[in-house]
Amino acid sequence: MSWKDTAEPVLTRMPTVRRPQRHVPFKRKLMWTAGILVLYFFLTNVHLFGMPVDPEAGDAFGRFRSILAGGAGTIMHLGIGPIVTASIVLQLLGGADLLGLDTENNPRDQVLYQGLQKFLVLVMICLTGLPMVFASDYLPASRAVQELLPIGKMGLKWLIFAQIALGGVLILYMDEIVSKWGVGSGVGLFIIAGVSQQLFGGLTIRQFGDAGSFADLSLGLIPRWAGFVSNWLNLGVGEVEFPTTVSGWLLTDAGLEIIPIITTILIFVIVVYAESVRVEIPLSHARVKGARGRFPVKLIYASVLPMILVRALQANIQFLGQILHQQWAGMPGWVGQYADEGAQVTGGVFYYLAPVQSRQEWMWWLGGQASNMEPWQIFLRVGIDLGIMVFAGGLFAIFWVETTGMGPESTAQQIQNSGMQIPGFRQNPSVLEKVLERYIPQVTVIGGMLVGFLAVMANLLGTIGGVSGTGLLLTVSITYKIYEEIAEEQLMEMHPMMRQMFG
16 A cells, blocks of 8 residues: 555545636736735734733744745744745655656646645644744743733643644645635745835835834935935934945945845846746647747746745754754854854854855954954855855756656646647657757756855845845746736736637
8 A cells, every 4th residue: 555545535635725617817816816915914913912022032034034924923923934845845755756646647646745735834834833932932922921811831832833833824725825816826925025025114114223213213225315315415314323425424334235226126137137038949739720839948947936945944954053052052062153142143064054144244344243253254154155055046946847847748748738849840749858858957957056146146245125135036036927927817818719729
């Protein structure tokens, strides 16, 4: 008896969102997408009951939050982390061909795969949420609530875990609703929402200080430059002091904000340009004379989504280091060294495995953490981060293409099933596969490595609002793909015959 026979009774009973039986009108798709987006924003503002309003503990995901979405200390605390981690496990199992599932032609295997994915998400919710609540102080229990409820500290912690577990399940099915009834995917939509919030905050006012006064504001780009111009014109800006000369401004960390502006614009331009660079393979319909088309092999063929897998893996590694630091009193310094609060790694193996997330982490002349490190240590960390992202970017891109039906074999079969063929070649899947093998594998690796390189460079130079390079890349790429999907949907609405032809 295979594992499929054993697990089938459980996996086939996993709750699922029903697929639409007929074509969903474009306006209805937009309504579903907008509704889920509003619900997501609402849930990211529902704080966990039983926690202090302003907990002293930091966010366990830290700077990975823009990629993993959600909101720290809210019911969406886990964000898309469990979904992404489960996808990594499935990618590895599928890449090693250990599952034995034919998700393209076998309906039973398709149901098992979807059920297995949901089951793994539930497992990852437990593996991530339980240590976060019980083995650390990232989600501390409020003493006031403990006195209010007769369940004790341990009971309150279980209540907190139940809330974040509920949030993990909700975001799983919200993603499924968008994927089946909306536009794009829920995961991509949530990433865009979180990064857009950070970008907007980076342009305006990020947050108040502890005193809540104007002097304690963390200023965004617009008020910073407005203050600089006001001071330069001898108008003054109240309590906030700005340098009075251009050279004085540029020598400050605030003056370096011009670099994030340039970096953000360049990332937008490069990703949009890379999305438009493609090799187009001509196609013609075998039965409908004059019906022609093209199959595009884009430079970023695997999209930027594999980068989520890479960064999520790094986030889990850093979270493991934080847990070890808190639970292992005698942890050697070469394994990991942490600041007093335990959230910031300052040395050891985990330091070199941590991605560089901002200019302050490698520009030692600006002060901060980098000023306490030797230049060779900083450059070694940057080199390791760059090597991991470039290598893993290409590797995960290959896994993504092969496990999502985008490889040469799967694509050739899809073209064959649609009745299309390459002019001048026999209408045979093996012939199509050989032609596609000339382009897809090479473009997949090059595109994945390019995305990894861009993500690291964006982190090194900084972006508006402190958005991570990967988060910015994901936002631009996902937004571009949603734009293409919307254009395609509108075209199908105008010409229903095309929808029937392309399924």
